[in-house]
Structure formats: structure tokens, C-alpha cells
Amino acid sequence: MRTLAHTVVAAAGSSPVRAMFFLHGILGTRANWRSFARAFVDARPDWAAVLVDLRHHGDSLDLGGENDLEACVDDLLLLADAVELPIRGVLGHSFGGKVALSLLARGALSLDEVIVVDVDPAAHPSRSARGVDTVIATLDALPREYESREAFRLALERAGLGPTMQGWLGMNLVRTEAGVRFGPDLDAIKALLRSHLETDLMDVCLAPPRGARLRFLLGERSDAVSPESRAKLEEAAREGVLELEVVPGAGHWVHVDAPDAVRAFLTRADQRA
Incomplete structure (x- = not known):
């Protein structure tokens, strides 16, 4: 079976022991997060970054099977088997964030860190896919x-x-x-979007697997996350279940509006005891 197109990034002279998937949003490509992946591995050289073209994006066109979040997870698990380093983390923006949460919920990989950038974990089947x-x-x-x-x-x-x-x-x-x-x-893109909007992954956010550092980064001006979902995430953050940071002045394209804030967030090491 074909594996997803990808690029592995590591800090110069480093010997990483684990890797993190970087997942773009709908109609994006693996190039979208390249500079942030570079900053991430430079600051945290025990990690490598695997920039991924999700199915029907970039150089991962014409993949067979269903076009939904579960198929995206299947693709990532196949890729994880092909990457030399163990996949211990995943970052996803927007649609990619929903894929990241689906990977966490599947439980097939032991994930140390999951970073979700400006996406609502809950289902909103009647909602427009943000333009x-x-x-x-x-x-x-x-x-x-x-x-x-x-x-x-x-x-x-x-x-x-x-x-x-x-x-x-x-x-x-x-x-x-x-x-x-x-x-x-x-x-295929329309089918992926339907799955994204119809899938509810709030439960895994409120009770993530033990050992997984779950981190949300939201744009202050973004309406991607509903008020109800934001309130649940804020409560979970207060209880120490997950980390939540809101970037002042940023919209849905947080990494475009506030690149320095995003880099600072990504490069912050785990302070948990």
C-alpha cells in the first residue's frame, strides 16, 4: 500500500529518539508547517518532525478507500510503520487537528504530546466548514x-x-x-470535510489517555471553536486535564497571524512533574 508523502526534519547534529507528525488543514500541504517544524526540532532536538501530506492533498493524491477521519488515521499508522523513529507526538491545524485527535482516540500509538491548533473537537454537522x-x-x-x-x-x-x-x-x-x-x-475533499464536521472527539479531550500531554492553541478572534466547546476546554484546562493557550489578536490562521507566538508555544518543553 502507498504511504503518505512526507518529509522528515531534524536539528543539525542531533540524534532524535522520537518523532512528531505535523498535519496541515484542508487543502493545505506539508509545506505549510515547515518553518515551525524546524523551530520545534531546533529547540527540542530529541524530537524529529514528520511533515505529512494527508490523503488527497499535496503529493498524497489518488489514495483509495473511504475518505473520512478513520481513513486518515489508517494512513498515519501505515506511515508510522515506515518511519524509522517511533511516532510519539502529533500536531494538527484545523482539519489536521481533528485528524490528530482521531489518532489519539484510536489508541494505536503511545503518544507523549498532542498539539491541536484552532479546531473544535465537537461535532457540528450543520455548520459551514469555515468558508x-x-x-x-x-x-x-x-x-x-x-x-x-x-x-x-x-x-x-x-x-x-x-x-x-x-x-x-x-x-x-x-x-x-x-x-x-x-x-x-x-x-474526496468534500467527504473529508463532512467527516470532520460530523465527528465528535470532545470525550478524548476531556479524558485523554494517561501520559499524553494534550495542548490546545486557539486564536482569540477565531470562531472555529464554539462558545460551548471553548467553555469545556477552559474547564478542562483549569482542572489540569489539558493545556490551553489563546493567542491575542489571532484568527483561525494562528500560525499566519502570530508566527512568533506559535513558535514559542511549540518549543515550550513539558513542565509536568
Whole structure:
């Protein structure tokens, strides 16, 4: 079976003894968190980072099977078997955060640290996927193939998408003999989003496996986490069940809005006794 496309990052001259998966959000790629993975391993050289392209993203296109969170976990477990170091941690942003929690809930790996960046662990089946629905509808109405990256960018611009969105989606382009094409299967992406919104993982957050350091990083201005879920996470943090940090002024794209704060959060070692 095919393993997910990935890149392993370690600090220069280090001898890491464990590794952490870094998981992007929907329509992202493993490149999204590269600089943060580098900062993480430089500050904590006993770790390596494994930057992952989740199914139907980046260089992990055309994977078979169901397109849901459970399939994403299956993919990660297959990859864990292929990586030389033991996987003892996982970080995920948005959709990737829900995958990270699904991996924790599966219990197949002994995880020391789980970092969840701005995603609601609870189910919200009727909720829009944070504007991604609009983006997917826009992509559905556009051609899949283009003469060049610039032609793709201009098509997005004419469709009303701004420069940040153009750059984000442009990372999904695949070279062809005629130019480029948008790589991800949009029907598969829609299925992954449905699973993300329909899956409730709050229970594992409120009672994580013993030994797992569960950490949440939320943007102050983000509405990705409902008030009800945020209240539950805050209560769990007060009880010492998990760690919770809210980044002032940051929206859902916490790592874009406040990169220094995110690096500081990631590089903070475990202070538990």
C-alpha cells in the first residue's frame, strides 16, 4: 500500500529518539508547517518532525478507500510503520487537528504530546466548514487545468479570491505536459470535510489517555471553536486535564497571524512533574 508523502526534519547534529507528525488543514500541504517544524526540532532536538501530506492533498493524491477521519488515521499508522523513529507526538491545524485527535482516540500509538491548533473537537454537522465550502464551490466552477500558475492565479482573482487564498490554493498545483492542474479530488475533499464536521472527539479531550500531554492553541478572534466547546476546554484546562493557550489578536490562521507566538508555544518543553 502507498504511504503518505512526507518529509522528515531534524536539528543539525542531533540524534532524535522520537518523532512528531505535523498535519496541515484542508487543502493545505506539508509545506505549510515547515518553518515551525524546524523551530520545534531546533529547540527540542530529541524530537524529529514528520511533515505529512494527508490523503488527497499535496503529493498524497489518488489514495483509495473511504475518505473520512478513520481513513486518515489508517494512513498515519501505515506511515508510522515506515518511519524509522517511533511516532510519539502529533500536531494538527484545523482539519489536521481533528485528524490528530482521531489518532489519539484510536489508541494505536503511545503518544507523549498532542498539539491541536484552532479546531473544535465537537461535532457540528450543520455548520459551514469555515468558508471552505465557498472556496470549494468556486473551484468546482473553474477548470482543473491551466497553461501556467499565473493563469490559475488570475482565474482565482477573477472569481473574487484574494492573494492569500490564491497562494494557499496554488500550493495544490501539479505540473503537467500542458502546464498545471489543480491536484486534489474535490469530491474526496468534500467527504473529508463532512467527516470532520460530523465527528465528535470532545470525550478524548476531556479524558485523554494517561501520559499524553494534550495542548490546545486557539486564536482569540477565531470562531472555529464554539462558545460551548471553548467553555469545556477552559474547564478542562483549569482542572489540569489539558493545556490551553489563546493567542491575542489571532484568527483561525494562528500560525499566519502570530508566527512568533506559535513558535514559542511549540518549543515550550513539558513542565509536568
